[in-house]
Amino acid sequence: MVGPSSSHTAGAVRIGYICRQLLGSAVKQADIFLYGSFLATGRGHGTDRALVAGLLGMKPDDERIPDSFRLAEEAGLVYHFGAADIRDAHPNSVKLVLSGEEEKTLEVLAASLGGGRIKICQVDGLDANFYGEYPTLVVHNEDRPGYVAEVTSMLSEQDINIATMQLYRDERGGHAVMIVECDREVPEESLEWLTGRPGITKVTYLGME
Numbered sequence: 001m002v003g004p005s006s007s008h009t010a011g012a013v014r015i016g017y018i019c020r021q022l023l024g025s026a027v028k029q030a031d032i033f034l035y036g037s038f039l040a041t042g043r044g045h046g047t048d049r050a051l052v053a054g055l056l057g058m059k060p061d062d063e064r065i066p067d068s069f070r071l072a073e074e075a076g077l078v079y080h081f082g083a084a085d086i087r088d089a090h091p092n093s094v095k096l097v098l099s100g101e102e103e104k105t106l107e108v109l110a111a112s113l114g115g116g117r118i119k120i121c122q123v124d125g126l127d128a129n130f131y132g133e134y135p136t137l138v139v140h141n142e143d144r145p146g147y148v149a150e151v152t153s154m155l156s157e158q159d160i161n162i163a164t165m166q167l168y169r170d171e172r173g174g175h176a177v178m179i180v181e182c183d184r185e186v187p188e189e190s191l192e193w194l195t196g197r198p199g200i201t202k203v204t205y206l207g208m209e
Contacts, residue, residue: 007092008038008045011112013065015094016054018118018132019108022204025100027055027077033084036091038112051094052079060116089121106204123204126177127168132206134163134181139194140202143169143176150197151178160184175201185209 020027030052038047046066053068056075064071072079084095090111098106109122120128123138130136141147148167155162161183169176185207195203 005045006116007112007114008042008047009050009065010060010116011092011114011118012038012042012047012050012094013054013058013060013062014116014118014132015108015110015112016051016096017057017059018054018120018206019096019098019106019110020055020057021206022108022123022138023098023100023104023106024205025102025104026057026075027098027100029099030055030077030079031082031097032079033082033095033097035084035086035089035093035095038092038094039083048081051096052077055079055096055098090119093121123177123179124202126170126175128177128179129166130164130179130181134183135185135208136206137178137180137182137186137191138202138204138206139178139180139200140204141176141178142199142201143172143174144199147176147199148178151180151194154190154194155180155182155186158184158187158190160186 032051034042049068052072053065056071092112095109107124111119111121113119120130122128139151163181163183166179191203191205
């Protein structure tokens with residue numbers, strides 16, 4: 001890793017990198033809201049540069065991390081930093097509001113747990129709980145019966161085993177999200193099929209390859 005801190009630097013890079021993967025495109029604009037010790041001591045540990053580096057597609061061992069601000073300007077990435085107002089969050093937390101190509105958008109609340117490990121706590125305003133260690137499928141849909149069966153049937157047809165599945169909703173009959181960690185990568189054509197299904201409002205995918 002490029003230091004000085006595994007939690008404030010390496011973990012921050014990984015948060016930025018995974019958010020870029022979830023967005024599914026190059027990041028064009030990023031509003032970055034720091035919380036807790038990320039806000040209090042992050043600049044000294046390079047957390048700000050690390051997050052921008054991850055959004056540019058760098059990984060924690062990339063020697064260009066200290067130059068991320070200059071590289072972001074060259075790449076046309078516009079970013080702003082602010083303070084996050086979050087209740088009961090992990091002390092190393094950050095909220096990212098991202099815009100990318102083809103009008104893609106993403107809002108993520110994430111935390112750096114130490115040792116370079118991270119946790120995705122929210123995606124687009126709904127609770128989440130995954131660590132970016134498996135191929136992960138995030139499906140937003142109307143809160144009606146049948147969507148879980150559609151997703152699991154699709155994965156079964158592709159011979160993809162489910163490691164974990166989590167279901168969340170804002171209210172009954174409102175908006176729901178399912179988060180599926182898989183043992184194998186989900187093919188692009190399957191993601192496109194899901195995206196086109198009636199009642200599915202957004203499909204986000206974190207690939208490991």
